[in-house]
Amino acid sequence: MTSAIVTSGLTKRYGRRTALRDCTLDIPAGHVVGLVGPNGAGKSTLLQLACGLLRPTEGTIEVLGGPPANGSARIGFVAQDTPVYAGLTIAEHLRLGAHLNPGWDKRLAEQRIDDLGLDPAQRAGKLSGGQRAQLALTMAMAKRPDLLLLDEPVAALDPLARREFLQGLMEFVAEHGVSAVMSSHLVADLERVCDYLVVLAASRVRVTGDVEELLATHHRLTGARRDPDTLGPGHEVVYASHTDVQSTLLVRSSAPIDDPSWATDRLDLEELVLAYMTEAGGAGRKRSLETQR
Amino acid sequence: MIWLTWRQFRTQAWVAAAALVVVAGALAATAPGLSDLYDRSGLAACTTGCADLAGNFRAEVARTVAGPLYTGATALMFLLPAVVGVFWGAPLVARELEAGTHRLVWSQTVTRGRWIAVKLAGVGLAAVLLAGLISLAVTWWSGPIDEASEGRITPLLFAARGIVPLGYAAFAFLAGVLVGLLTRRTVLAMAITLLLVALVQIAMPMFVRPALSSPVHSTTAFVPDSIRELGIHNDETISVFMRPPVEGAWTVSNRTITSSGAEFTGPVDLTKCGPDAGGGPRACEKWLGTLGLRQDISYVPADRFWTLQWRELGVFTGITALLSLFCVWWIRRRVA
Numbered sequence: 001m002t003s004a005i006v007t008s009g010l011t012k013r014y015g016r017r018t019a020l021r022d023c024t025l026d027i028p029a030g031h032v033v034g035l036v037g038p039n040g041a042g043k044s045t046l047l048q049l050a051c052g053l054l055r056p057t058e059g060t061i062e063v064l065g066g067p068p069a070n071g072s073a074r075i076g077f078v079a080q081d082t083p084v085y086a087g088l089t090i091a092e093h094l095r096l097g098a099h100l101n102p103g104w105d106k107r108l109a110e111q112r113i114d115d116l117g118l119d120p121a122q123r124a125g126k127l128s129g130g131q132r133a134q135l136a137l138t139m140a141m142a143k144r145p146d147l148l149l150l151d152e153p154v155a156a157l158d159p160l161a162r163r164e165f166l167q168g169l170m171e172f173v174a175e176h177g178v179s180a181v182m183s184s185h186l187v188a189d190l191e192r193v194c195d196y197l198v199v200l201a202a203s204r205v206r207v208t209g210d211v212e213e214l215l216a217t218h219h220r221l222t223g224a225r226r227d228p229d230t231l232g233p234g235h236e237v238v239y240a241s242h243t244d245v246q247s248t249l250l251v252r253s254s255a256p257i258d259d260p261s262w263a264t265d266r267l268d269l270e271e272l273v274l275a276y277m278t279e280a281g282g283a284g285r286k287r288s289l290e291t292q293r
Numbered sequence: 294m295i296w297l298t299w300r301q302f303r304t305q306a307w308v309a310a311a312a313l314v315v316v317a318g319a320l321a322a323t324a325p326g327l328s329d330l331y332d333r334s335g336l337a338a339c340t341t342g343c344a345d346l347a348g349n350f351r352a353e354v355a356r357t358v359a360g361p362l363y364t365g366a367t368a369l370m371f372l373l374p375a376v377v378g379v380f381w382g383a384p385l386v387a388r389e390l391e392a393g394t395h396r397l398v399w400s401q402t403v404t405r406g407r408w409i410a411v412k413l414a415g416v417g418l419a420a421v422l423l424a425g426l427i428s429l430a431v432t433w434w435s436g437p438i439d440e441a442s443e444g445r446i447t448p449l450l451f452a453a454r455g456i457v458p459l460g461y462a463a464f465a466f467l468a469g470v471l472v473g474l475l476t477r478r479t480v481l482a483m484a485i486t487l488l489l490v491a492l493v494q495i496a497m498p499m500f501v502r503p504a505l506s507s508p509v510h511s512t513t514a515f516v517p518d519s520i521r522e523l524g525i526h527n528d529e530t531i532s533v534f535m536r537p538p539v540e541g542a543w544t545v546s547n548r549t550i551t552s553s554g555a556e557f558t559g560p561v562d563l564t565k566c567g568p569d570a571g572g573g574p575r576a577c578e579k580w581l582g583t584l585g586l587r588q589d590i591s592y593v594p595a596d597r598f599w600t601l602q603w604r605e606l607g608v609f610t611g612i613t614a615l616l617s618l619f620c621v622w623w624i625r626r627r628v629a
Contacts (some may be wrong), residue, residue: 003407079396085301086392090541092300099296100401135395143402 002065004029004147004179005050009059017249019045021130023059027181032173034211035183035191036273037200044080044202047151051077066148073103076140080151082111082133086125088119090135092144109142112168113243126241130161137165140173147172148180154189159292166193197269199276206276207252211269218272220248221262233282239275242286252276255293298415305381308399309423315425316369320434327359331437344540347441354438363438366431370453374465375425377420379505382469383482387411390477409624413617415576417466428455443539446598448498451543455602460609461598467489467616474497474623497605503602506593507543513538515549515586517578518608530559533581535588542594552585 003026010023020042024033027033035043048054049061052068052075061067064074084093090113113120116134118127133153136165138147139256151167170193173180184190184203190197197214207214218238225247228237234255241248248269251257257264267275299306334350336343386409389395399405409515432454439445453462467487472483515535522534533549549557563569567578568603592603 051400061457069404070399071402073402075397077400079393079400083393083397083398088300094298096300096398097401099294100398100403102402123564139397140400211489217599269539 002029003027003062004031005061005063005181007046007049007059007061009055010046010049010061011058012042012049012054013057018203020049021082022066022202023200023205025198025205025208027179027198027208029148030177031179031192031196031210032170032196033179033181033196034187034194035181035198035200036185036187036190037183038185038277041185042203043185043200043201045197047077047149047181047183051075051149053077073101073143074146076143076145076148078140078150078153079149081156082129082136084124084127084132084135087123089121089123089125091120093124093135093139094120097139097142099288103144105142105144108140108144111286112138112141116164116168128161130157130165133157133161133165134168137168144176146178148178148182150180150182152183152185155186155253156220162189169193176202178272187273191269197273199273201277206279214272215267215269217252217254218266218267218275219249219251219253219257220265220271221251221257224264239279294407294411295397295415298412302381302416302419304418309419313426315424316366317430320366320497321429323357323359323362324434326357327434327437330354330357330577332360334441335436340532350441351438352388354516359438363435366435367453370428370431371494372457372495373424373458374461375487377424377462378465378469378486378490379469379483381420382466383473383486384479385416385470385473386479386620387479387482389467389577390474391479397509404434405624406621409621411508413467413470413620417463417613420462420466421459425456425459427449428453428458431531433502444543444595446543446593446595448502448543451502451598451601452494452497457602457605459608460535460606460613461490461494462491463613464609466614467613468493468619471616471620474620500529501608502601503545504603505589505608506545506597506601508543508593510589510591511538512550512587515582515584515588517582519588520578520581523566523574523577525561529561529563530556530623531566532560532585533557534592536570537590537592539592539594543593543595545593547591550587550588550589557584 005025005027007023007025009020010020012020016118023042023046035046037043045054049056050063050068052070052072060184068075088096094106094109094113097109098106116131118131118134126133127135137150137153140253141236148169157165167182169182172178181193182190192245196209196212197211198208223246225242225245228240228247228249231237231249231251235257236254237249312612330350330353331337334346335349336346337345347559354363389398395581398408400443439450439454440451446450452458465486469482469486472489473479474483476482516540519536520533524532526532534547535536537544537547551557562580565580
């Protein structure tokens with residue numbers, strides 16, 4: 001399988017602030033990839049590097065086998081806050097898309113606007129947040145890209161608009177077989193649609209992998225208090241917490257846990273992500289993530 | 294891209310077209326009356342010593358609607374670059390950056406270079422066209438009055454006539470775009486652009502135009518008859534300003550100097566000049582005549598008007614081209 005995005009040592013600094021540090025990734029094509037992390041973790045930076053809006057300070061990035069470039073016909077990008085031209089109507093946005101994209105799918109665009117029940121004569125500035133996001137998504141889709149990049153597209157939407165947006169995205173991805181990378185600070189949004197996960201925290205990549213595989217290899221171990229190092233090879237402790245008598249470990253293991261003194265639980269995706277983010281930034285980060293839910 | 298540029302610009306374009314129609318209409322409606330006044334003034338047949346005829350004609354004009362219209366049209370020519378820079382230039386990119394819509398449009402299959410090039414060319418040419426049409430109308434209409442005035446090569450008229458308004462408009466537009474690009478704030482960019490255009494309009498006649506026009510420099514003997522203004526101060530100094538030797542010229546510098554070449558400032562002989570002197574102004578002028586003073590003057594003759602217009606237009610064309618290249622480079626390299 002080819003890769004959608006490959007990065008190596010990718011670093012982006014704004015002046016003295018490092019937004020993304022030494023990021024090495026290989027995201028395979030044909031997935032819906034969730035890019036998750038707290039605010040300021042570098043999600044937007046990574047996506048903007050991938051669509052060519054930003055240039056890396058260090059390292060390399062390849063998108064669909066080539067260097068990323070603004071104005072590429074193969075990448076559809078929905079920017080954060082889903083910007084649209086407030087003074088232009090929906091129909092004019094579609095016209096804009098038709099003028100500026102040789103591969104524009106007029107039928108798809110009009111069909112989607114129609115399905116959403118939007119009035120083409122309406123000015124984009126008068127749309128609700130959800131409608132605006134849908135318009136931005138429609139423009140990215142009708143370009144008929146091979147890779148869709150979405151930067152927190154649902155962050156500002158209410159639950160219903162959120163579901164409709166994600167549903168539309170899923171249908172498009174399934175029908176046209178494109179890859180998609182969507183960022184969010186909410187695991188719940190990604191859980192619904194993503195089959196591949198990248199966790200970013202504090203400007204670094206914490207874990208990447210197929211969702212199923214991640215869930216299958218991560219366990220919570222509970223047992224009498226002891227040193228985590230006694231687990232043996234093949235087990236990587238992601239997160240450990242101890243009380244006076246008890247230890248709780250989150251472990252990534254390729255081998256089965258056969259020590260009967262541990263009680264073993266499966267994790268859900270949210271616990272898994274939180275464990276990696278907690279490891280990255282201490283308990284403060286965990287709290288900030290939870291308050292955003 | 295051309296469609297999008299037009300769609301985003303069309304409101305401003307219609308406003309400009311409407312303004313153009315109003316200005317052209319007002320000028321066309323008053324042109325026949327002005328032409329009549331000019332014919333009756335006898336200025337057309339006058340070759341020398343026409344100052345009185347010109348004065349009469351100007352007084353006649355001032356009594357009609359053409360008087361305020363003349364002032365207004367000239368003021369409009371000076372305001373036009375600022376208007377173009379503030380309302381067309383500054384928001385062009387700043388508004389996109391502020392609203393984040395640059396991320397939408399750059400995600401279409403269009404390069405940033407092409408995006409900015411089409412916008413700069415489209416709106417920039419519209420600015421030049423507007424300035425050209427208004428200047429054509431104003432220059433044609435005010436021709437008779439300009440002839441009877443101090444001369445259109447003087448700073449009060451030069452940048453409001455002929456072809457330099459095209460250069461000012463193009464420069465102001467590009468300056469606005471660039472300021473917007475660098476500040477990324479529409480309102481701030483508009484304010485800075487206004488200031489910048491005004492500064493350039495002041496700096497141009499003060500510093501740049503004299504260098505472009507290679508003024509004629511002449512030193513002539515002092516003639517009491519050509520004194521234009523005489524100032525006697527309490528500290529026994531005196532300042533003498535003399536009339537330039539040619540009419541309709543732009544006087545760049547005008548000094549009265551002593552035989553040693555230093556500027557003449559006195560000391561004044563209070564028995565000959567000043568309020569307590571008995572002989573009146575005649576005696577004072579006569580006394581000045583005995584001092585061996587000379588008039589040292591730099592001026593640009595009226596017949597260099599078009600040469601200077603082309604040179605100044607050239608300067609602005611060059612600056613505008615540089616600003617355009619910088620804009621394109623900055624957008625392609627630096628903006629995210």
